[in-house]
Amino acid sequence: MNVPLVDLKAQYLSIKPEIDAAIQRVIDNTAFIMGKEVAQFEEAFAEYCGVDYAVGVASGTAALFLALLAHGIGPGDEVITTPFTFFATGEAISQVGAKPVFVDIDPVTYNIDPNRIEAAITPYTKAIMPVHLYGQPADMDAINAIAEKHGLIVIEDAAQAHGSRYNGQRAGSLGHSACFSFYPSKNLGCYGDGGAVVTNDPKLAEKVARLRDHGRVSKYEHEELGYGLRLDGIQAAILSAKLPHLDDWNAGRRDRAARYAELLADLPVTTPEHLPNVEPVYHCYTIRLEEDVDRDQVVSHLKAQGVGVGVHYPIPLHLQPAYRFLELEPGDFPVSEHMANHVLSLPIYAELTDEQQDFVVETLQEALGA
Ligand SMILES: *Cc1c(COP(=O)(O)O)cnc(C)c1O
Numbered sequence: 001m002n003v004p005l006v007d008l009k010a011q012y013l014s015i016k017p018e019i020d021a022a023i024q025r026v027i028d029n030t031a032f033i034m035g036k037e038v039a040q041f042e043e044a045f046a047e048y049c050g051v052d053y054a055v056g057v058a059s060g061t062a063a064l065f066l067a068l069l070a071h072g073i074g075p076g077d078e079v080i081t082t083p084f085t086f087f088a089t090g091e092a093i094s095q096v097g098a099k100p101v102f103v104d105i106d107p108v109t110y111n112i113d114p115n116r117i118e119a120a121i122t123p124y125t126k127a128i129m130p131v132h133l134y135g136q137p138a139d140m141d142a143i144n145a146i147a148e149k150h151g152l153i154v155i156e157d158a159a160q161a162h163g164s165r166y167n168g169q170r171a172g173s174l175g176h177s178a179c180f181s182f183y184p185s186k187n188l189g190c191y192g193d194g195g196a197v198v199t200n201d202p203k204l205a206e207k208v209a210r211l212r213d214h215g216r217v218s219k220y221e222h223e224e225l226g227y228g229l230r231l232d233g234i235q236a237a238i239l240s241a242k243l244p245h246l247d248d249w250n251a252g253r254r255d256r257a258a259r260y261a262e263l264l265a266d267l268p269v270t271t272p273e274h275l276p277n278v279e280p281v282y283h284c285y286t287i288r289l290e291e292d293v294d295r296d297q298v299v300s301h302l303k304a305q306g307v308g309v310g311v312h313y314p315i316p317l318h319l320q321p322a323y324r325f326l327e328l329e330p331g332d333f334p335v336s337e338h339m340a341n342h343v344l345s346l347p348i349y350a351e352l353t354d355e356q357q358d359f360v361v362e363t364l365q366e367a368l369g370a
Contacts, residue, residue, distance in 0.1 A: 003347050003356045005308030006185045010351035015245060022237035031233045034213070041236040044243055045180075045196060048163075049172035053205035054198045056231030057212045060159040060181020063195035064092030066229060067177050068127070070197070070207040071153050073098050077126040081157075082112040083316040084336040085131040089157050090317040093129065100326075101125070102318050104333040108273050110134065110286070110343075113335070114142035118150075127153040132161035132171050134312070135187065135253075135283035136274050140166050140174040147175075155179065159195075160283035162188040163250045167277050172198045182239055187253070187281050188246050190235040252350025253282040256357065260285055260346065263361040267370050268293075284312050285348035288339065293368065295344060301367035307360050310345040 038056050046054035057063050075097035083102040093100040103120050106113040110133050128147055130138035147154045154175030161171040172178040182194035197208045215226030261271050270288040274280045302309045316336040318328035
């Protein structure tokens with residue numbers, strides 16, 4: 001049996017006529033850059049997130065970069081975030097000239113630990129960028145309370161959390177602005193690169209919309225220096241076709257996650273837990289192996305048997321070669337480092353069958369000799 005980590009083909013086949021028609025529509029109208037398809041998707045996605053504005057951009061990384069710029073964050077500023085995330089979170093902060101200041105994670109949720117944030121605040125701190133890792137919103141009540149007390153901006157990195165909820169509210173509506181990625185394997189993914197910044201702030205939305213398109217305010221008038229970081233029409237049309245299915249797909253992921261939790265109950269692994277006021281969307285189903293287990297060996301065994309697995313993420317940001325200049329060291333963020341050494345992500349998607357899931361668990365059991 002073959003169980004890929006991500007199965008984009010199965011999802012495509014389940015809605016092929018809708019996707020094919022959407023792509024053909026864009027070609028027929030030759031509306032390849034921006035245009036009606038982008039505007040329509042922006043409106044639908046904003047409504048889905050429960051916010052007033054969504055601005056489609058070239059990728060999740062572009063969304064983070066443009067949101068930071070639009071909030072006026074730049075050289076001399078510090079942005080607090082987690083070291084246990086995809087590299088782009090820190091990278092975007094650095095790209096605007098600001099300094100990422102890392103705060104270790106909570107060992108249960110893997111998200112930034114709000115109890116450690118205040119100690120990291122300095123006179124230069126401008127913003128907090130929590131990441132909703134694996135599709136579970138960070139503890140936003142605690143984060144927002146700290147931000148309010150210190151006058152800080154909160155930018156959600158919601159690249160893994162489309163549709164998840166915190167106190168019943170969608171990710172994307174939990175801070176001053178939020179950034180999504182539509183990279184193909186995300187819970188809502190297009191067929192190339194794409195992203196969005198969402199917010200209730202009309203000025204911020206306008207600023208992001210201007211910056212993504214060369215600072216343009218009309219066809220040939222450029223109000224400021226901007227970038228070429230637009231969302232294209234084909235990607236927007238695909239996203240519009242997929243958005244109505246997102247809740248079903250996320251429910252499917254939650255169902256698979258619940259089944260994994262049962263199947264894995266007797267194995268020596270730690271399965272994901274979520275806060276009681278959170279509805280996660282399981283972008284990843286990430287378990288933790290015991291300390292004495294050789295993860296590389298487990299990964300090789302699973303792969304050799306046809307089970308796709310991933311490690312999200314093996315190197316925390318403060319130990320990335322690119323961040324040598326921050327002069328951080330092993331031991332600085334011990335919880336993140338521990339997780340980086342022991343986590344393992346199993347295949348999860350709505351189309352994952354019982355048979356495939358049983359095979360994943362049996363193969364894992366073999367690998368663990370349990
Ligand atoms: C995927 C991802 C990004 C970057 O998105 P791209 O569309 O690949 O640029 C940023 N942050 C997190 C947490 C992600 O998972």
